[in-house]
Amino acid sequence: MNKMDNHPLRRSRAFLTVFLKEVRENLRDRRTLTSAFLMGPLLTPLLFVMIITVTINRELDKAEQPLKVPVIGAQYAPNLLGALEAGGVVPQPALADPERAVRDQQADLVLRIAPDYPKAWRKGEPVQVELIYDSSQRDSSTPVERVTRLVEGYSRQQGAMRLIARGLSPALGTPVVVAKRDQATAQSRAVLMFNMLPYLFVLTIFIGGMYLAIDLTAGERERQSLEPLFANPVPRWKIFLGKLAAICAFSTASLVICLVAFSVVGGFIPTEKLGMEVHLGASFALYVLLLQLPLIVLLGALQSMVAAFAKSYREAQTYLSVLMMVPILPSIALMVMPLKPQNWMYAVPLLGQHLGILDLVRGEGVAAVPLALCLAGTSLAALLVTLVTMQLYRSERLAISG
Template sequence: MLLKIYLKELKDCFRDRRTLLLTVFLPVIMMTGLTFFYEKMISDGEGENYKLAVNESFDQQVANAFNGVKNIELVRDADPEKVLQEGDVQAALILDANFSSKIENGEKATVTIIGDSFSQKSSNLNSIVRNILAIYEKKIISERLQANGMKPAVMEPFTIEEKEVSNQNPNASLLAMLIPMILAIAIGVGAGPAASDLFAGEKEKKTMEALLMTPVKRSTLLLSKWLTIATVGSITGIITLVVVAFEINLLTENLKKAISLGDKAVLIVIIAVLVSIVYAMFTASLLMVTSILGKTIKESQSYSTPVMMLAVFPAMILAGIGVNELSFQHFAIPIMNLFSLLKELVFGIVNYDHIVVTIASNLISMIVFFIVGRILFLKDKWVMN
């Protein structure tokens, strides 16, 4: 009987085109957009072409410093700042009058870079221009020191070398935040409509009374509906995970370079799928309670929206925590442990203690919320509208 009810509820969920759109296609589309957004964000302007506005009498020696940069076009104009304001260029570079003369005479000259910090392209161009001018400045200092019979090393008594503890790509931390957020949102968005329809929807359509009159135990009905919500959430999460993995591998460059799983790739994928299913079960219990509390689908969705928004906070908390700084509490707190464990997996770390703690924590929380839902479902006050 449990299997028949479960299959019937599952078939009803995927029969409705609107529900199918919300539970499967919408999360995939949303996460695809997020994937390409992050790919664009970490590209650092690689392959972009820029236009830099300069004075009509722009110093030729400074202009020569830009000759080796093929993606920057110098646009000469009487008023570079005006050209920038009109949006024809991404930044403007203004030199002092008699710039070369001041440099030759050892006088202090001023260089003004005008940009728009709200524009990604303008910020990228400003960074490139500063680097070019820094190199040009070192060249001038070196020439002055040599002219005075001094070695350039006098101005650079020591060099600073930076070394990372991890040999992973720096963009891996961004990916470690992106994948759990994608997964948590996808499971929540996918399971939400099914949860609202199976309990609050039944009450709103006045079919719950007829359902309870059938010779089926309430516990069996509750378990079958919970299994349906968990299945829909799991399917949505796994599909989204697979689609995003293929997109990162085939359609991106920077995000693809950030992943280096080596020989552990298959094991990490299996663990990620397992954790996704367990998290979907936890989410199903939570959404089941919110749906039982709601008298209508709209009211149920109002209760479930804050639940899905909880996925934002772990991303903010863990953004500044290194993978080697994660401790027991990060894996013991539901929702946060999804982000913590997947962060380790993205960095190629498989810690079985952390995996067990994460799964156990989600299962315990799932059982607690399921018991609460069962208590509510056994009372007519919460199942009759």
């Protein structure tokens, strides 16, 4: 009588038997449990929230705290220096080589006032001040914007006073005024900060099922346990579907843990300080789970297919590590080439999920047509990859190691 790890396979319940066997065995595997239920789903939200929170608080502190700026030629524009000091700038002694000091990150920026500033000012001519900075240094952007805003404000104020002194209305200096009407809501602005959230969810799914997919194909092939399994009088497609169901179960559990973690730690992100609002609660989690269900099957089948070509566990790890780069492509594409979402885009696997999750973050929800296209397109891709992997399971070479 054929046996499979002391669990007899029967045609009527082969799928369920394989599924329960793989789940039970891998629940005892520390490496699989760590990757599926700890590393991705728990650490990812914590790290994401920590980075966002530190970044927000740091930028806000830099915008509010006194800003030390070395000033060259401070004696030529005492009134300008007074306006800067009123705005929180603390003038520092001049530097001998400001360009080198900025390049060496000894100063975020340096303000230089030319010696002819007083003469041009008395004649009522335009005067120029220089801001020396290095735009490649991330820390320089906030100080530069802050000083620029103060100088421009001082310039507008002095220009208005010059017009008044000549008996003219200050409005003559601004014949055209732009009235900005920002239609963004507090929730829609959160997309700017949470643009990588869809990728994090996909990565959680991928990692959650990766080690299980490797173990159930290349791992068993290396241990030479696939051959006795295939010797049972059971269609191989049932064996594969049982294994695929186990992979999807671990990936789904990993995603659920990640969503719960985000709903908990998301409330600690100080988005209100930036005029943003984000809701990562139960409704958001349910919609994300719905969008990702066909993708879970697609990634599980794809991982199984790639791992089936590997002859060892380590070789399969290498292949799937390369495959892990695929889910980030939609995120990179949308950052490099911002596109206006169109319905057909939702039918593209990964891209559709990315756009749908951003719609949820924006607070708009996913419309019926995009939602249907997203589910249908990814489901079709999952079906095709599953059928191809089924064909691989029919090959006798799959059971042979070495």
